[in-house]
Amino acid sequence: MAAESKTKYDRQLRIWGEQGQAALEKASICLLNCGPTGSEALKNLVLGGIGSITVVDGSKVEAYDLGNNFMLDEESLGQSKAKCVCSFLKELNDAVKAKFVEESPDTLIETNPSFFAQFTLVIATQLLENSLLKLDKICRQANVILVVARSYGLTGLVRISLKEHNVIESKPDHFLDDLRLHNPWPELKQFAKTIDLSVTDPVVHKHTPYIVILVRLAEKWADAHDGCLPSTRQEKKEFKDLIKAHMLNLDEDNYKEAIEASFKVSTPRGISSHLCQIINDAAVQVDSTSPDFWVLVAALKVKSFLLLVFKVPPLISFVL
Amino acid sequence: MASWSQLEAIKTAKVLMVGAGGIGCELLKTLALSGFQDIHIIDMDTIEVSNLNRQFLFRQSHVGQSKAKVARDAVLKFRPHISITPHHANVKDPEFNVDFFKDFNVVLNGLDNLDARRHVNRLCLAAGVPLVESGTTGFLGQVTVHVKGKTECYECQPKPTPKTYPVCTITSTPSKFVHCIVWAKDLLFAKLFGDKNQENDLNVHPSAGTNSTNPTEDVFERRADEDPEQYGRKIYDHVFGYNIQVALANEETWKNRNKPRPVYVRDVLPDKLIQQNGSLEKNCVTEESAVSAMSSLGLKNPQDVWSLAENSRIFLEALRLFIEKRQKDFGNLAFDKDDQLAVEFVTAAANVRASSFGISLHSLFEAKGIAGNIVHAVATTNAVIAGLIVIEAIKVLQGDFQNYRMTYCLEHPSRKMLLMPVQPFEANKSCYVCSETPLLLEINTRTSKLRDFVEKIVKNKLGMNLPLIMHGSTLIFEAGDDLEEDVAANYALNLDKALAELPPPVTSGTVLTVEDLRQELSCNINIKHRLPIASRQIASSRNKGGV
Numbered sequence: 128m129a130a131e132s133k134t135k136y137d138r139q140l141r142i143w144g145e146q147g148q149a150a151l152e153k154a155s156i157c158l159l160n161c162g163p164t165g166s167e168a169l170k171n172l173v174l175g176g177i178g179s180i181t182v183v184d185g186s187k188v189e190a191y192d193l194g195n196n197f198m199l200d201e202e203s204l205g206q207s208k209a210k211c212v213c214s215f216l217k218e219l220n221d222a223v224k225a226k227f228v229e230e231s232p233d234t235l236i237e238t239n240p241s242f243f244a245q246f247t248l249v250i251a252t253q254l255l256e257n258s259l260l261k262l263d264k265i266c267r268q269a270n271v272i273l274v275v276a277r278s279y280g281l282t283g284l285v286r287i288s289l290k291e292h293n294v295i296e297s298k299p300d301h302f303l304d305d306l307r308l309h310n311p312w313p314e315l316k317q318f319a320k321t322i323d324l325s326v327t328d329p330v331v332h333k334h335t336p337y338i339v340i341l342v343r344l345a346e347k348w349a350d351a352h353d354g355c356l357p358s359t360r361q362e363k364k365e366f367k368d369l370i371k372a373h374m375l376n377l378d379e380d381n382y383k384e385a386i387e388a389s390f391k392v393s394t395p396r397g398i399s400s401h402l403c404q405i406i407n408d409a410a411v412q413v414d415s416t417s418p419d420f421w422v423l424v425a426a427l428k429v430k431s432f433l434l435l436v437f438k439v440p441p442l443i444s445f446v447l
Numbered sequence: 448m449a450s451w452s453q454l455e456a457i458k459t460a461k462v463l464m465v466g467a468g469g470i471g472c473e474l475l476k477t478l479a480l481s482g483f484q485d486i487h488i489i490d491m492d493t494i495e496v497s498n499l500n501r502q503f504l505f506r507q508s509h510v511g512q513s514k515a516k517v518a519r520d521a522v523l524k525f526r527p528h529i530s531i532t533p534h535h536a537n538v539k540d541p542e543f544n545v546d547f548f549k550d551f552n553v554v555l556n557g558l559d560n561l562d563a564r565r566h567v568n569r570l571c572l573a574a575g576v577p578l579v580e581s582g583t584t585g586f587l588g589q590v591t592v593h594v595k596g597k598t599e600c601y602e603c604q605p606k607p608t609p610k611t612y613p614v615c616t617i618t619s620t621p622s623k624f625v626h627c628i629v630w631a632k633d634l635l636f637a638k639l640f641g642d643k644n645q646e647n648d649l650n651v652h653p654s655a656g657t658n659s660t661n662p663t664e665d666v667f668e669r670r671a672d673e674d675p676e677q678y679g680r681k682i683y684d685h686v687f688g689y690n691i692q693v694a695l696a697n698e699e700t701w702k703n704r705n706k707p708r709p710v711y712v713r714d715v716l717p718d719k720l721i722q723q724n725g726s727l728e729k730n731c732v733t734e735e736s737a738v739s740a741m742s743s744l745g746l747k748n749p750q751d752v753w754s755l756a757e758n759s760r761i762f763l764e765a766l767r768l769f770i771e772k773r774q775k776d777f778g779n780l781a782f783d784k785d786d787q788l789a790v791e792f793v794t795a796a797a798n799v800r801a802s803s804f805g806i807s808l809h810s811l812f813e814a815k816g817i818a819g820n821i822v823h824a825v826a827t828t829n830a831v832i833a834g835l836i837v838i839e840a841i842k843v844l845q846g847d848f849q850n851y852r853m854t855y856c857l858e859h860p861s862r863k864m865l866l867m868p869v870q871p872f873e874a875n876k877s878c879y880v881c882s883e884t885p886l887l888l889e890i891n892t893r894t895s896k897l898r899d900f901v902e903k904i905v906k907n908k909l910g911m912n913l914p915l916i917m918h919g920s921t922l923i924f925e926a927g928d929d930l931e932e933d934v935a936a937n938y939a940l941n942l943d944k945a946l947a948e949l950p951p952p953v954t955s956g957t958v959l960t961v962e963d964l965r966q967e968l969s970c971n972i973n974i975k976h977r978l979p980i981a982s983r984q985i986a987s988s989r990n991k992g993g994v
Contacts (some may be wrong), residue, residue, distance in 0.1 A: 141823035
């Protein structure tokens with residue numbers, strides 16, 4: 128991305144990052160009818176750096192259009208509305224490729240359905256239901272996303288129609304701190320064994336990483352409970368008490384952290400039914416045309432454990 | 448669509464917009480399209496490139512011009528016959544007094560800082576004009592309505608103030624990257640390029656106590672003949688090496704903390720010492736505008752997280768470029784997030800310090816966001832919020848108070864709603880701004896000076912800009928430039944006195960009246976003397992019985 132656009136897009140890059148921006152810049156949008164709703168929608172996309180727009184509208188600019196569309200002024204009267212809206216949008220961001228088609232969307236839907244296959248997404252405004260139904264079929268066939276919008280005075284509606292939408296980089300608000308404490312991997316178990324929990328030096332005692340405390344005490348618990356980890360409310364409380372009992376004095380932050388995180392030891396195993404549904408979906412039989420998402424799911428199925436993206440908690444970062 | 452009475456109310460309304468930025472552009476457009484014909488806009492800013500992804504009334508060619516004026520021109524293009532009056536000024540300026548505000552039927556805020564919002568809130572209360580407030584951050588936003596006598600004022604609910612950090616965390620014991628940024632920006636950058644007379648905690652160490660006249664203070668002064676690169680290495684070694692070494696000597700600080708590790712140029716960039724003057728000529732930059740350590744060193748991507756070595760190179764190169772190209776600004780420079788070289792310097796410095804303290808490093812992009820307090824923003828949210836503002840404004844103009852709503856724009860639907868409307872609350876009876884409730888202040892009147900009271904309490908906490916302080920009928924302080932010499936001198940003397948030493952003395956039981964005439968806000972503060980901690984302990988042990 129050129130330095131210039133990095134500055135221009137700085138504020139939105141901080142929301143969706145470079146991948147999000149790249150996705151925007153790869154996309155091509157088709158707007159059907161450039162009334163106020165459609166024009167305003169395109170404005171927001173163009174400002175953000177959408178790859179390309181194609182405006183389809185067969186009408187000419189009339190006096191009443193000047194009342195509700197700020198992209199038109201007196202000089203636009205009599206000209207193609209699509210052409211005027213396009214040239215205004217081009218001024219907003221000249222990195223966006225803008226085209227217009229002076230044609231009624233209804234006609235296009237009727238006579239040239241293959242026109243829509245080239246787009247990532249179609250925004251349909253001011254269309255009646257029969258046209259919309261035909262358009263929906265066309266878009267579904269061509270795997271194009273359809274967004275329908277209508278507005279009347281102070282009310283309006285938006286509907287989205289698409290077959291499937293998958294997201295790989297979901298950018299969660301927080302990362303899972305999951306080190307699978309209910310079933311620690313061998314190296315972590317080994318490492319935990321090397322730490323003496325009952326060391327008497329108070330400085331060393333309060334520097335024992337809380338992960339180690341949990342791994343060791345979970346093991347101790349399991350040994351006393353037929354190999355089971357705390358699961359009932361009472362047991363979870365007792366497990367917390369067990370941790371507390373190991374504290375030398377009240378200001379040990381590592382033990383406090385262990386108590387706060389003690390629930391992680393009880394995390395149920397297995398995966399949710401929702402996840403099962405995805406893993407067992409027919410789309411998992413991937414081929415060269417499959418989207419990345421399904422390829423990843425197929426790989427997951429083969430490997431049969433979940434790769435979790437996690438951040439190593441700071442307390443043990445110097446250890447690992 | 449709208450009823451006849453609504454259209455009438457709109458046509459005859461005189462509206463004040465405060466702010467012509469992200470929300471402002473969308474708002475002005477929507478107001479014009481909705482039929483408003485008399486709009487005033489106040490905005491003190493000029494247009495920047497980073498505005499262009501959402502402030503759609505502005506073009507690349509407008510960069511540097513007044514937002515209020517360009518916005519007006521852009522809207523007049525499609526609504527040539529309405530009246531839009533731009534004010535390229537600060538809303539806190541004296542011309543925007545209560546009489547100015549009284550002229551409007553409604554005030555619409557599109558601001559980006561708490562200070563200005565509080566100021567406008569008070570003026571609207573004083574003028575009896577309804578206020579529609581708003582704000583956006585990324586995909587979040589809200590619109591709130593404030594009508595005196597009917598709803599809460601903007602300050603009835605305390606608003607979160609920007610985060611500040613304890614001085615020792617910044618100077619000695621950082622644990623987060625943001626602490627390193629504050630150190631790099633407010634201490635190191637300020638020390639090297641800012642006002643030399645400004646107090647600076649850079650060389651204060653936990654064991655040294657208060658600002659002592661440190662003989663190594665000279666290390667920051669560059670002699671005229673001192674080679675810039677050598678100077679740079681000297682500074683690097685001083686702040687990242689020597690200062691850390693000194694701090695480590697104080698065992699007490701590190702008893703419960705991970706110790707930092709001192710970093711020296713010779714360890715990180717061993718080859719740097721071999722390079723002497725002239726070897727960097729290939730990176731000679733001729734244009735002022737292209738002065739950048741990144742381009743000098745061929746580091747292209749601001750989203751990359753540089754290694755300690757790369758950060759160190761950027762640090763030294765940025766410092767060299769400052770000396771060679773920006774010398775004339777030294778003593779005056781304040782950190783500006785749009786100053787590429789400053790951002791590079793602060794990023795690099797923060798990263799080297801972070802590395803020392805075992806804190807993770809960040810990219811320039813991230814560091815800039817933190818150092819510049821950058822708020823993420825898109826057009827869409829602003830457009831939605833602007834629409835909601837106009838809807839509320841129309842209700843306000845018609846006095847339709849049963850239907851006033853606070854609307855919250857959420858990032859994810861809650862109960863299947865992306866827009867959550869809530870009825871406004873009644874005014875908070877203990878709000879000192881709109882309900883004239885007296886405040887209680889516990890303060891050590893023997894050690895706290897009047898100056899502290901004015902700066903920290905009256906201006907900072909209470910948000911008054913030009914305060915006036917009275918003790919009974921005696922004026923003990925007045926802010927302002929137009930005071931007579933002897934009066935001003937008297938106040939200057941007062942500022943340096945402890946509260947208990949003022950004429951007349953301020954002690955427990957005193958009621959001080961604090962006012963800001965422009966905001967028309969008056970507040971009574973009951974003073975209670977607070978004993979220092981040690982004597983409090985003694986007092987309480989006495990109370991326990993015995994001595």
